[in-house]
Amino acid sequence: MKRLLLIPSVLAVCCLASTAMAQSLFEECQQKKNDIAEMEQQAKQMDAEIANVDLKIRDLERQKQQLVRDKFEKAREKAKLQNRIRLDRKMMDRMCSGIRQCDNLERRIDDLKARLAPLAERLRRIRREIAERNADTVRLNREVNKIETSYRQINCDNLVAGQAQQTTIDRCTDLFSRWNQTQKDINLLRASVTALRGRYRNVMQKMRIHGVKLARLLAKMRRTCGHSTRLAELENLEREQTGFSALKKELDQMESSIGRIPRLKIVRPRLRPVLKKKPMLRKMPKHKKKKHGLKRVR
Numbered sequence: 001m002k003r004l005l006l007i008p009s010v011l012a013v014c015c016l017a018s019t020a021m022a023q024s025l026f027e028e029c030q031q032k033k034n035d036i037a038e039m040e041q042q043a044k045q046m047d048a049e050i051a052n053v054d055l056k057i058r059d060l061e062r063q064k065q066q067l068v069r070d071k072f073e074k075a076r077e078k079a080k081l082q083n084r085i086r087l088d089r090k091m092m093d094r095m096c097s098g099i100r101q102c103d104n105l106e107r108r109i110d111d112l113k114a115r116l117a118p119l120a121e122r123l124r125r126i127r128r129e130i131a132e133r134n135a136d137t138v139r140l141n142r143e144v145n146k147i148e149t150s151y152r153q154i155n156c157d158n159l160v161a162g163q164a165q166q167t168t169i170d171r172c173t174d175l176f177s178r179w180n181q182t183q184k185d186i187n188l189l190r191a192s193v194t195a196l197r198g199r200y201r202n203v204m205q206k207m208r209i210h211g212v213k214l215a216r217l218l219a220k221m222r223r224t225c226g227h228s229t230r231l232a233e234l235e236n237l238e239r240e241q242t243g244f245s246a247l248k249k250e251l252d253q254m255e256s257s258i259g260r261i262p263r264l265k266i267v268r269p270r271l272r273p274v275l276k277k278k279p280m281l282r283k284m285p286k287h288k289k290k291k292h293g294l295k296r297v298r
Contacts, residue, residue: 102225108217109230116237119207123244126200130250133196134187140182144262147179151264165239176233179264189257197251204244273287 151157156172218234225231 011286020251030254073190100167102221102228105217105221105225106228106230109221109234112213112217113233113237116207116210116214119210120240120244122203123200123207123247125197126203126242127247129196130254133189133193134250134254134257136185137254137261140186141257141261142188143178143182144186144264146165147175147182148262148264151175151179163208186258186261193251193255193258196253198248207241207244214238 047145102177150171154171155166155176156168159169214234214237218231218238221228221231221234
């Protein structure tokens, strides 16, 4: 009896187990189905993406082909341009060779000006010193003339003891001192002019070397580059050179002026003693009184 009761129980348990297993398998299959459907959807999406990539590739290939065509077209244009450049350069060389020569000449002008500038400044300084020495020459010449006039008027070389006033003696002494100082100034002036001439000669030797270059450069500029504004600079330099050459004449004239300053023979005042008159045994013919005066040393 008990066995009969166990059999339905076992059957029931088996049915329940079988039902549970069937339910689990169904769910698993359904999940797998869903997974497959999802993967298929992903595959379709990938097909769309691949198709889109293919479209881009075909578009890029078309762009590449267009770029290749553009490249060859640009290469042809470049070849034409380079040929034109070559032809135009030849034409420019023929037309503009003079202008390039002017550019070279203008660079030489800058170099020459740089070399002349310090020499020109030294010569301008010498010119100013010549003007100063000329003023000194005029002043000293005027001073000598004043001394000479006063010396003659006072008759300083014919003073007689006991007859000359002290003021006259003092004035003659002062004239002697003034003449002595003036003669020193004249000697210094003459020495300074000699030194000035030496400096001038030294600078002009260097200046003449550049003057030859200046003359050649000026001739080339006038022949080839008459349109250049730099031509006026060279002409100004040439005029300045001429002015510097004329300083020699000014030095000669100044030395001549110094040489014309009177060279006076002035001595320190001395008083002649008074000579006593001796009785005359017979009448003597009258002689002209000897004149005493200032003598110029020739």
